[in-house]
Amino acid sequence: MGLTKQYLRYVPSGTFNVIASPDCNSTHVTLNGISGRYIAVGACEHVIIWDMRLGEKAQVIPGENVMVSQIAASPTGNHMAVGYVDGNINVFELINNEIVCVFAGHKSAVTCLQYDEQGHRIVSGSKDTEVILWDVVSETGIARFSGHKGVITSVLFINGRNCIISSSKDTFIKFWDIETKHCFKTLGGHQMEVWSAVLLKEERYLVTGSMDQELRVWKLNWTDKIKEEDKITHQLEIVKLEDTDNTEDTSVLQCHQVGTLIRGGKGRVVGLVTDPGQSILACFGTDSLLELFAFCSDEEAKVRMHKRIKKQRKKLSKQKESGEVDPEAIDVSEICTLSDEVRRLSSVKLAAKIKSSCLLMGTSGELRVGVTLASNTVELHSLNLAEGNEVRCLKQITQPGHQREPRCVAISSDNLAVLSASADSVKIWNRSSQACVHTVGVAGARPTCAAFAPGDRHALVGCADGALLLLDAAAALVLESVPAHTAAVAAVSLTPDLRGCYTGGGDKTVKFWQFELIPDTTSDSKAKVLSVLHTRTLQLEEAVTAARVAPDGRLVAVALLDCTVRLFFLDTFKFYLSLYGHKLPVHCLDFSYDSTIIATGSDDRNVKIWGVDFGDCHKSIFAHNDSVTALQFVPGTHYFFTASRDGRVKQWDADTYDNIITLNMERALSLRKTKNENECILRRSRRPRWIHEREEHFDTLDDQDYVTRFRRTKSTVLFILESIEDK
The missing domain is CATH 2.130.10.10 (YVTN repeat-like/Quinoprotein amine dehydrogenase)
Structure with a gap:
């Protein structure tokens, strides 16, 4: 056996500074029989349940090395389904955080999840354009629905009809029969991508959001008296209904667009959410405005209709007396319109862009609105529908x-x-x-x-x-x-x-x-x-981009905007050496512990290792695929770390010029080494993090199995070193 050299391996040890990941939704959960107090959000690989009364973490559902993309709470409140960017879905027991079952069927990130009303089935949509129905009880897949050409944006259960609705970026909305596992209707009334869809008012109305300012409202009419043989005939029928369609639809489902709701927000629709009772609709786009709509009950809609008719007839009567209209044009249609069914509630203007929202209606008519913002914030708002007051903020979680x-x-x-x-x-x-x-x-x-x-x-x-x-x-x-x-x-x-x-x-x-x-001038004490x-x-002649004093205190190295690194004697500031060779400015540099080696990282994606004695370049390494933003030597060694905007942190041996280990992240911008040689901190461009120590040994330097992978989060990461053998 040949000579071996031991290196220490870094594995993640934890995550912090994460309140809510912007790429995951949020949902109300019930803990200890209490509703309206807890909100679950995705946080890197974990799911955090926040106590919105105390502003603290009530529970953390741990994950592994894959980012959370979607979460859904079961109607019973016992389970939490978590979808990941690798396509897997884990179902957790909320009492003890144990995994009940794992569903692996998607090839890419899960984009939407929903339970049925009993909590026995889950339907999921993904970026792979597939919709899959899962059985939580038997822990198996029931059916895979293929037909969309774009990313699935929403999946909905029609519990009363044993059907599934799916919307996609291919501009279509499809209705699937669970028994026959086929699509029996397709809506093509959108000219652009459908970004979200929800069911309202006892699953009688379907509201969809697209790229424009309108929310389209569709009314679902089911024909129960259709013959069995006709049902089989129309299961694969694709029907495209417009406002101008006059053709009689003989399928089991008739969908008619009854109107539109005009949004006040800017940009496309990002999300549509509703409360479990399907009476309140919340809509948000790419800005910070959350709009709320209430779908009235049948009795309230009739009252609103009669008031509208009475008002219109009174107006027409006045116009008739003044001779402005035809005397026969006094008739007003006594048909309930969308304006009678829907009323606009108070909107919520927030401090940052909205990333997700969740609604919960209380027994006393209080609406709880949970919101996660792009500013790493979770907020809980309240609106009393009976009193009609403005929305008031109950709690903001910003401190962590x-x-x-x-x-x-x-x-x-x-x-x-x-x-x-x-x-x-x-x-x-x-x-x-x-x-x-x-x-x-x-x-x-x-x-x-x-x-x-x-x-x-x-x-x-x-x-x-x-x-x-x-x-x-x-x-x-x-x-x-x-x-x-x-x-x-x-x-x-x-x-x-x-x-x-x-x-x-x-x-x-x-x-x-x-x-x-x-002396402290701000107080009367004698303290200093x-x-x-x-x-x-x-x-200097150019702007300074980085500076470092050698550990022995003899030299100071200064990186300038002209792509060079100048070395000066610290005591006299006399010029010593000029290190040139980078094609773009150097933004990070560091000396080794013995002040014999200096390493520089540049925007040209290269790392150069120089000798301090003569200024000769020992090695030029094409280290990253993007700008090198941070460089730090490990104390007492000639090993150093580099971080880059390409999302990778790499450790190098300055003597053998080997890449010891690679850690995948997202736009690492800052790196710090602790005094303890077994730890370091890395600051990523999205959010901060923490991790468990493992005792695995690896024999090959290029084996990527040990590489810890992360997705985009604003985080700071602490790594714990472990021994590995490298041949």
Whole structure:
């Protein structure tokens, strides 16, 4: 057996900063016999059930390495069906989070799920254009319905007729007979994609949403007196009904468009949802407006019709007396119209784009509206239909996560805290529990880089406006805002002696600062607070994109906008070396622990390894398929990590130039190594995360079975190292 070399493997250890994933729906669930209080949302690979009264996690249904795309709660409240982007559907027991059954039939992401009224069957639609009916009791598939040419957008049970309705991006709506497993009717009244469909008013009305401002309302009329032989004949019939159709439809189902509901929102329809009683309709598009409609009961519709007729006749009578109309044109149609059946409720204007919504009608006439927003927020609103008041917000869950994309992360020296910064706030997280400890509001500052100060009580945050913020992490306060640069701060870090820090900015300077204690002018006490004092400035010819001081304190490396990296002596700022070879600007660089190697990552997707002694390029590696955004050496080794916008994090050996491991993510922008050599933090462009340690060993370097895969989420990820053998 030949010589082997051991490397450590990183596996995910957890997820945080996730309140709700934008690519998954939400639903009301019943826990402990309580309804209207809990909302289930997708969160990366997991499903989180939020307690909207306390603003805390009531329950977490764990997943593995696949993102959740759809969820559905059973009518009995005992189970939760979870659809994933790989096409699988898991049914969980809500009491103990155990998997009841797994349905594997789709080839791509599940796009819609629904239970029947007994909770014994599930119908699912997918991006593979297939609709599948599952039996939860026998844990088997019942039927596969093929016929659509586009992605399935909605699936609905017609419980009273044992049928299924499916809508698709191919502009068609199909009706399927479960007994014969065939399509017996197709509606083609849409000119563009059908994005959502719901049944209302005891399954008598079908409402569909498309690319325009209209919601089409179809009335379903069933003919029960049809002969059995005629039923078989018309099962495969495709009927296209328009408003101008006069042909008599002899099939078992007659669908007529009775009108349209005009939306007030902009863009296409994103989703249509209804309450379990099918009396309230909610519609939302690509903006932040949620519109509500109420389908009246038959008695209320008749009252509204009589009022409308009385009003119209009174108006015509006045026009007749004035001679404006023909005296014989006094008759008014006494037919119940869509305006009599539907009334518009108060709309809800939210702070961000709506991603999903769920409705629940209470026994006292209170409507509970749950909403997930694109800003990583879950909200619960209430509307009393009897009183007709405006919609009021009951609860907003925002504290456990950023509302904007996190731009940078930092780790404390004791590995107990993690700092993340976004355009709206800076958050301090407990590394072990992944809970948000403190939140510091920095609205408008737009942080770009961050670092903990010595002692981990304070933090330094560089901003896009050139300011350097000094934060008190324990008190969650901004102690001081120092105008460090006249352009964006590109880098901030501590000097090796921990007595100061340095910053690099777009104003073509690298500035060095010294920590000092000054009297606290905001209070009467004699206590002193931490501040920074500007000591020296390194003037350069181009804007600074990255900067790093060598661990031995001898050199400072500065990446410039002209695609070069300049090395200077730290004590005198005398020019030492120029590293050139990148075709696009370098945005990340780092020294090895012994200050003998420097690695640089650039927008040209290459990583170059240089010798510090002579500035020679040891190796140029085509590392990623997109810009390299972060680079960090592992302490005490010549191994380093790179992160890229291509969604991958890779570990490299700077001595052998081997790719040790690849972790798939989505647009990784920031990477930090902990003082503990067994951990690192990675900040992704969507949302933050955590994971379990495994004890598996791998013998080949290129074996992709151990690669942990993730989909798009705004997350920060902590990885735990494990030993693997690499031949």
